Structures are given as C-alpha cells and as structure tokens.
Amino acid sequence: MKSKLVKGIDYASLQLPDLTIEITNEDIEHEMQTQTVTDRMLHRFFVDEEVISEGSIVEVQEKNQKNQLQNDCLMIHIGLGLFDKDVETLLLGHSVGDEVLAGDTCYEIVSCKRRMLPELDDVFAKSLKLKGVETFSQYQNYLRNYFLDFYHREYMLYFAMEIFDLWQKESQWDIDEAEEEALFEQYLSMYPEIEDEESLAYQREEFEQLFYMMLSVNADPSCLMKLSECEAMVMRAVRPICDFISDQVTFDWKEEA
Structure with missing residues (x-):
C-alpha cells in the first residue's frame, strides 16, 4: 500500500461528544420482549414451523442474482x-427449501421457527438455572442488568465510530488518491444494484471510514471485500478507542412518572 498513516494524534486531545445515554424502564421492557438477544437467551423455547406466517422467525440465505454473491x-x-x-410479505406462506425472488435478490429459506414462551412465573425462572435467580422478579432484575451491559457495549461501539x-480528521495521512479510487471501485463491485447518486454518496462515505480504519491497523486491503474480515478489522481499529472511553460512557436512568 502506498497510502499510510503518518502520525495519529492522542485520543486525549480530542474534544469528545456527550457520552451520556438516557435509558428508561420502557426501553428495558421493550428489549426484554422483542430483541434478538432475548431470543438467544430463550433459544430452547423455539419450535419448528412448516409454513411461514406472522410471528415466524425465519433464517434465509441471501444471494444476488446479478453477480451471484452470497x-x-x-x-x-x-x-x-x-x-x-415487502420481503417479509413475500415470504409469507412459503416453507423451508423454497426460494423467493425479490428484485435482484433471491432468498432461500433455511429454517422457520416460532418462539413459544412458557408461563412466566417462578417455576420458569428457576428452570433457567441462573446464578442468584430463584423467582421471576429476580429474573427480571437479571435481565435489566444484562441489557444495561448490552446497551453499554453497543453504545460504546457507536461512540467509538464517531470518535x-x-x-x-486530526491525524496525518499520506494518501495515494489513485490507489484509494481503485479500491473504491472494487468495493462498489459488491453493490451492483447501486445506481442513484444518494446511495453512491452513502457508499463513498462508508468506504472512506473503512479505508482509514484499514490504514490505521495496517490491514490487508482485501479485507474490505470480505464481510467477516472487514468486521474484524473494524473491531481492531476501534478497540483502543473503546478502551479509552470505557469509563466515560454513562447512563442517565430516567424513571417514568
């Protein structure tokens, strides 16, 4: 790579944004009932379904018909x-193994399940065999703490990306514009459906952030073209920032009236 980071400034010299998040009891209740993290905790209460309907939880394999990228x-x-x-509506009535076409994207249905929650009582709470949880009230408190930690980690990543x-912008870089443009063209090849100026501008902004992250950790440019490697590269780039701001992200707990 010709492009490189010349000198990165100290994070402590940055004027950081407000790192306070307001959380309410309503937020926690919403997480407890709808978020996928709850689904993972209660995975044993899923049952297989033959036909997709409202409320089904469907696993699909997404494939672009133009470039066959999977x-x-x-x-x-x-x-x-x-x-x-629109895609959710198209999937209704289909079964595992079916392929559903939406525009240039084909969705192959891998599995179809439904969450069947048991009676939410002390017996249920005790069956989870969680340390310190014997009653449903204790389970609710356990989940509140779990989600507060979940919020903290998620918002840390959000702030780290901003920072x-x-x-x-404050650090010094030596950028080869031709090299950057060539990489951007390769990056765009993963999104052949993009045609309008607004979408193109969004992808340019996303690419530039990834490009500078790649340079900051001296990663191989090929990582930009592979989702799993790109995600790992992003975490390498922002982890020092997460460590730096870990004790600066605070929660403002707001009790409803």
Missing part, C-alpha cells in the same frame, strides 16, 4: 418490519 444467513422476524416489509472520525 451473503451470510439472515434472521427475519416476520411482522416486526425490522428488515424489509474515530474525529481522530482521522
């Missing part, structure tokens, strides 16, 4: 609208 499997909770409402951008 992405990692996706988990879609039908009806929540967290993925793509990296500040650090990148």
